[in-house]
Structure formats: structure tokens, C-alpha cells
Amino acid sequence: MSDKTLKLSARQTADFELLGNGGFAPLTGFMGSEDWRSSVENMTLADGREVWPIPVTLATDLEASEGDLIHLLADNDKALGRIRVSEIFERDVKHEAEHVYRTTDEAHPGVAATVAEGPRCIAGTIEADAMPDHEEAFMRRYFTPEQSRQEFADRGWKRIVAFQTRNPIHRAHEYLTKAALEVCDGLFLHPLIGETKSGDIPADVRMKCYEVLMENYYPNDRVVLGVNPAAMRYAGPREAIFHAVVRRNYGATHFIVGRDHAGVGSYYGTYDAQAIFDEVDIDALGIRPLMFEHTFWCYKCEGLGSHKTCPHTPEDRLFLSGTKVREMLEAGEAPPHEFSRQEVAEILIDAYRDDAQG
């Protein structure tokens, strides 16, 4: 029995946290070859029932043997705990990419990360002594799955809809979270704060946007803001299921799936992340998707809506591309109040200004 140490990448650190805090239940450690293969090929664990659409593996070149106890450090060197090695195996990275990401194109950030990690994986149950560090702005909104379940129970909520996001919340998304909330007891805003690709707005800036919405536009007795420490995979449809599994563990009963959920570039069809829910056993999944269309402000409706609820034409609707919004914010100009709450726009304008000066 050895006494080795392995420093985890940012992504592996996030996976350790979710394995350790129950966010990846029923997983209690990094996957072995059987779970890996079943997850890749069948979107379930090796038991054939538990839905698991993206492997959670610990790729490393560290020399080790079965039975070894390896100490694990976070990406900032904080000691987190250890893994008891139960298996060392080679995964087929191309096979994983084809199934999980539906592409082997290394321009895809999820594929690139998988290829960079390489095939050799160490499997085993983890023991967690500590959780990775997060800034105070995140910690004040931190719930473990056990804590958020308790919070929902304390509030008497039975139907809890979770919203995943890696973006600031503009009015179109505020609208769909509220439409979902109207038919549930509570809303769990659960932005992802782990590793994202460059070009995405940093989590600390986004947190300020969420907080200002909690302060001014969301009723705090009906909405809980938490943080999901996971890293983005950009696996589109597979990740929509993955995001749902994690929110089930946090106690949600329903999960919002919009268009292009967790997508990147043009690797996935607009509705692929909704259609994939037909391929899984929803009862085994234990959380129900609420599907949403693209939402927008319509001047004739005098309100927000989607193609499902607004009968008017594109000319009646406010449309701003992501590029256009970014240009406006960079120029210090707030998008129209029908597009973005002015409090949110101000935070983003400040962030772009600081970024330009930084």
C-alpha cells in the first residue's frame, strides 16, 4: 500500500466536490470501466437502471496499483481527501467522444478536454475530508444536496423546478423561470459556477446579476438561489440529462430545458436536448423536464412569450443577437428595458469596463 498524492485539475476538483457532497449520487467515486462503458453506450450506470449520460472519470498518468490509497489535492493544492484505487483502465477516448459529444472534432471544448486528459483512468471510491474553496459570494449561496432538500422541505415545497444557467439572466430567461414557477411551488436558481469556456461571462460577475434579481425581481419566499460547482462539458443533449440528474440530487422535481441546452457551436440541433429525454426512463431519472421554446418580448403582446404563446411576427418582437448585446454593453449602453433589467445591465456594463481596463 502506497501513500501517493495527485493534484486534480479544475474539472477533476469540481467532480470530486460533487462526488463528495452528494451532487453525483449514487456515485461515490470515480467510475470504473463497466460504469464508464455503460454510461457512454447506454446513458446508464452498469446496473442498467440509474441514468448517467456522461462518464465521471479520473484520468491521470500517476503510477498506481489496485488497492493504493492516493491523496487528492484541489487545483489550488488544498488537501481534499483520497481515493482508494479499485481499478486502472484505458478508456477509448474516441468512442466516448462519439457517443457523449456526438463529434470527435477537437474544436469542441468538451472533446478537447477529454482528449487532453487522455485515456488512462483510475477508479475508486473517494473519501472527502474537505471541499474545494469558493469565494464568499458563492459560499453564502452554497447548499449541499442534503441542505437544499432540507430547505425545500422546510418551506413545504413539493414541486420544485430547477434552472441551470451559465449566463446572466435577462428578461427572456426570467420569464421562463417564472412561467415554470407559476405551476410549481418553488424555483431553484442553480447557476453553474465551475469551469466554463473562454467567452462565457465569469461566474463572479454572473453572481452579482443573480443577486440583484433576487433583490428586486424574484420573491425570496418562492425562489432559492444556489450554486452548482460543476464544470461545463458542453455536451448538449447528454449534458441536459446530466444537469437534470444533479438537480434531482439537490431535491428538484422538475428541470427547465430550453433550446440548445448546454450546447456550443453548431454541434447539436436546436431541440436535441429536449428530444433526448424520450430516450431515458423518466421514472428512473426521478425528475421531469419542462421544455421551453425561445422566449422574447413582443410589442403587440405587451409582454414576454414564445412561439407557443405569441401569434405575432418577427417584426413585432424585440430581437438582439448575443453579439449585439455584447457590443452594446462594451460601449456602456444598456439594452432596452424589455430585454434586460437595468440593474443587470449596469453590472454587465461595469464588468466589461473593468475588463477593458484590467
Place this chain on the structure above:
Amino acid sequence: MSDKTLKLSARQTADFELLGNGGFAPLTGFMGSEDWRSSVENMTLADGREVWPIPVTLATDLEASEGDLIHLLADNDKALGRIRVSEIFERDVKHEAEHVYRTTDEAHPGVAATVAEGPRCIAGTIEADAMPDHEEAFMRRYFTPEQSRQEFADRGWKRIVAFQTRNPIHRAHEYLTKAALEVCDGLFLHPLIGETKSGDIPADVRMKCYEVLMENYYPNDRVVLGVNPAAMRYAGPREAIFHAVVRRNYGATHFIVGRDHAGVGSYYGTYDAQAIFDEVDIDALGIRPLMFEHTFWCYKCEGLGSHKTCPHTPEDRLFLSGTKVREMLEAGEAPPHEFSRQEVAEILIDAYRDDAQG
């Protein structure tokens, strides 16, 4: 075997229609004493499983015997078909009122109608040769349950939410139908056009309001407007379940239940019609309630919402009492555009004007 004729009341005519067109399935005739008792006491048919919260009985003093065939006429004397008498029984009207209406106060319109009908009931399966007549404005939106189910199937809808109303649709209700539609595939607007109490706006005026909304504010590829020929019972919670049963038969999978559903006066608590769904077997019911709060325009939100989705104060919200709205319309004044679509307001103003002149 006799050959008798019975002229039905307006309410009985409506019941005949729903028994004949499948809207009251699995009932195929007016209830006997066992179904009556089970419906009153247990909210199920005598089989103990089928949810049935309000008895459907044929009260009459017509002399008859078991085995008789009685010809049935609509309230306008149209020949509808016949009933084969399987039982003649005395119902306990007070017992029915206490359970179904939660009151024996004859100021309650449902209680009053039951008392007026009296205790003696004729039970038996009906045979329908014809359906009661309706004006063209209703017939062009008429679906039998079989036809609406086919319509939803043709449109590829799996999740269909039905909305019951006996009022014009103002923006608050438009909002909640659209919030429900956002999480479903289609919306079934299914106003009740049978007998209502005096003071309610007549069905023909309401139809014009619904049509103008279909023309201007509801996408016709996502919304079907039908008509429910049933008479109102004003049984509050029991009738919310009753309304849900009927919409299940018409093919809906979800049913909107707001505050004070089907209520009258102050006989029922605000949320009684939502809470009662906890008392029935939802799987046996075969349709799921979507519960809504009171909805309103909020100036700070710049949109519609409820106490669940709007954190602001009453002063920030547009509130108009029913009395106030009626006064405005009678004076030829349209309510604010945040309250009512102007096209709807114009129809109501015209109707009040015609009513005053008529």
C-alpha cells in the same frame, strides 16, 4: 312497457348532451342510487375507483316503472332520445347538499337547483338520437370528446392543458393560460356555455371575446377553442374535480385550477378547490391539476405575475375589483390596457350598451 315522454330542464338537457357525447364517460346514463351515494360520500362511482364528485341524476315526478322506455325532449322540445329506466329512487337532497356543496343554504345557486329538482330520481342508460341545439357561434367551435382527442392527436400534442372559464378572458387569465401553455404542447380553451347564474356574462358575449383573442393574441397552432355545454353547479372544490374529469374525457392531460375555482359567494375557502385534489387518486382521475395563484399586472415587474413570481407590493400592482370593471364597462370606458385587451373591452362595452338599451 310504456311509451312516455319527459321534457328535460336546461340543466338536464346539458347533462343529457354530456352523457351522450362522451363528456361524462364512463357514465352512459343518469345515476342510480349506488352511484349517487358513492359520488356524494366518496367522490367516486360505486366501483370505488372512478372519480366522480357531483352526482348526475334525473330528478322528475313523472310516473314510471323499471323497464320503461321514456322519450326525452330538450328544453326547447327537440327530441333527443330516450332513457331505459333501471331504477327509481329517492335521494336525500340535504345529504347531497351537505357533501357536494358543503352547505344547505338555499341562497347557494347549486343547492337551490337541487332542492327545486326534488328527491325523486329516475336512473338508466340513455340512447341519444340527437344532440341539443346550439347557436352557430358555438357550433363552429363544437368538439365531441372523441373529436377533440383526434384534433390533439393530429397536432401531435402529448401534454394538453385545459382551461375552464365562465367569464371573459382578461389579461390576468390570458397570462396564466399562457404560462401553462409554455410547459405543455397545447392549450384547450374550453369555456362553459351551459346554464349560469344571473349576473354572469352571457355565453354569446363571452364567445365573441374568446374569438377576438384567438384572432389577435393566441397562436392558433397551439390553442384550440372549444365549448363545454355543461351547466354550472357552483360547487367550488367538488366542481373543480368535476371540471377536470370532463376535460380528461375531452383529451386534456392537465387542468388549470385557480383560486376560488367554480365558487360563488363566500361558501368556499380561496384554496379549497386546489386542496381537494389531495383527496382524490390522481392516477384514477387521469388528469393533473396545475394550480395557479391570483395573477395581476405589476408596474415594477413590467408584466403579469402572481404572488409567487412578483416580489413587489400591492401599490405596485394594478387591481380592479369586478364591480369596478363592470362600472367602467357600463360607462363605456375601457379598463387599462394592462388589465384587458382593448378588443375584448370593446365587445363588453357594446354588450353592456345593448343590454341597457334592450
